[in-house]
Amino acid sequence: MEPDTKRAPVDKGADFANYFCTYGFLYHQKEMLSDRVRMEAYHSAIFRNARHFRGKVVLDVGTGSGILAVWAAQAGAKKVYAVETTDMANQARKVAEGNNVACTVEVIQASIEDVTLPEKVDIIISEWMGYFLLRESMFDSVIIARDRWLKPGGAMYPSHARMFLAPMRSALADQKMQEFQHSMADWDRFVLDTREQFGVDMSCLAKSYEEEQKKYYLQTSLWNSLYPNQLLGAAAVIKEIDCLTATVNDISTVDADFSIPLYEGVNRVSGYSGWFDVHFRGSPAAPADSEVQLDTAPSLDETTHWGQQVFLMHPPLRARGGDVLAGKIQMTRSKDNHRLMDVKLTNAVERGGRPLSHPVTALFYIE
């Protein structure tokens, strides 16, 4: 375990066990390849801007099954380096061969941090986004690739990313509280039984058990695919990333104030929902012919596998239409695992410019 994510080196064995192993399964690749919103965005970004790919050298960071690399080749790239650390690299090689672009697409099985390319590249393409954009911390690897291998004036695909936060309502809030209470009632029975039947008093662990269960049921953010009408106010932008210039320092924390008027008819706020979008605008030197956006906001149309992250407040906030939710979100990387996130949400309800009560702070874990 890492005592400090900033200083401790990443344990590669644990990182593979916890993280990369997932991407070694074709089933998981297929899930991502079946996400039409994701697929259409990248497909459009490449083929509507084929002019920018023609005759160029491209690097695909974390190619997985190789789809982006194949598209780049089909769009006319001269050479595509497709880097993948898991054994999925073997499948990517087959996909390049099966689609007759094996002479253009060179699959390299290595972590991007260890790779040496024979030349610098014109374009870096990557699908690096995790839940709530930054989970997985994969953009760190893209930054390393960019700083080492992107030519001056080169382009990032995607070029920009944003994170959003909006107040929301959900029946999940009551459900999770009930599950938590049920779990604690079960614990009480367990303590009684263990004392009576086996002569050991476990009540000394009650506080720790409650903390553990609270973290699990009430403080772990949830994946959810929300309907737009569950949102109770306009989303606030809490982070903007320019993929061409962002540093690891820029992206390892989020720290943003927000002030969101609630829609008419609201009487209760269950918590907050977070999501992201990314844009394909090419680069200042070579702007996209056609800008493309990949949006993971709640939608009535086809939704993405990213869904939204939900942070439920317990108890819910009493507030009504026209009130303003004023607060702050701070997100940092988890101490125990740099690919997970800790979120601190502080908020208060304001009415007529004045706070109705003291600010409330809640801690969440994106697991």
Place this chain on the structure above:
Amino acid sequence: MEPDTKRAPVDKGADFANYFCTYGFLYHQKEMLSDRVRMEAYHSAIFRNARHFRGKVVLDVGTGSGILAVWAAQAGAKKVYAVETTDMANQARKVAEGNNVACTVEVIQASIEDVTLPEKVDIIISEWMGYFLLRESMFDSVIIARDRWLKPGGAMYPSHARMFLAPMRSALADQKMQEFQHSMADWDRFVLDTREQFGVDMSCLAKSYEEEQKKYYLQTSLWNSLYPNQLLGAAAVIKEIDCLTATVNDISTVDADFSIPLYEGVNRVSGYSGWFDVHFRGSPAAPADSEVQLDTAPSLDETTHWGQQVFLMHPPLRARGGDVLAGKIQMTRSKDNHRLMDVKLTNAVERGGRPLSHPVTALFYIE
């Protein structure tokens, strides 16, 4: 990843991420402490043989929440060393204090391989059994503890273990085959869609996808709590372990022939079921006053959290009452993770002393 489990050292970071992390949750400890069959066996083994614990020095390997250590102290042990590698050690300390045996029970947070005790011990107690006994490979650590810290003439609790295999029937066999076929039909649609919509041919991955899905749906052994009447013949003992003398070499493989007559009325065999029992017989120098057994066989009474492991044959075997299932089971540790197991099952149906067909071999993974 480990290229060879026999030679490669275990990656401690990966092992913690994959294995020990589970035992860091009180929820998981509570599940084990709520397994009455398990609890009653260990409780009886200690208190019915309290004479052997009185005034003795005890080592508890992997104490978890500390229950066995507390019982040993309550039974009159002079000193109990309770070794636990995860942070659960802190909870075990609280349990010892909360039950007024903190002066006897010394909780040591370390892996048993790294620990140095100030003295040798009279008794080693441990709940080291995984699914199908050997999953988790935790007995390796108990062997190290025994060879380093058990006095000559000392006792192991439990003292003996056995593994069983029996033919069985289950509706799961058809269900898993249907799930597999459904998954492959879904793959075919995916390949068509990806080619039509996105111009990439993924059919080159069909074979790999089929292998992956076959492994997942058909070749991964299943946890199940069987009814006794699902068994179609008497169980064969496929492994016997004397905990006082077994070496890591002895327990790292299972290689046993079996020959099991089928009960009357059988017309189809879905596969095999495996389980284990352990015995508390004290030691040759200090035999138990009252032998205790912990049995995880299919039962109509209260069952254990271990349940049984189920290995389903596809297709099922055609056989009838009086036929003999003759075969061989070979179990080895997984190359990628020494705590998981690979199982090779070869069998043939014999009628009147002659095989009805060639032997069939199936591979399984205990994940």
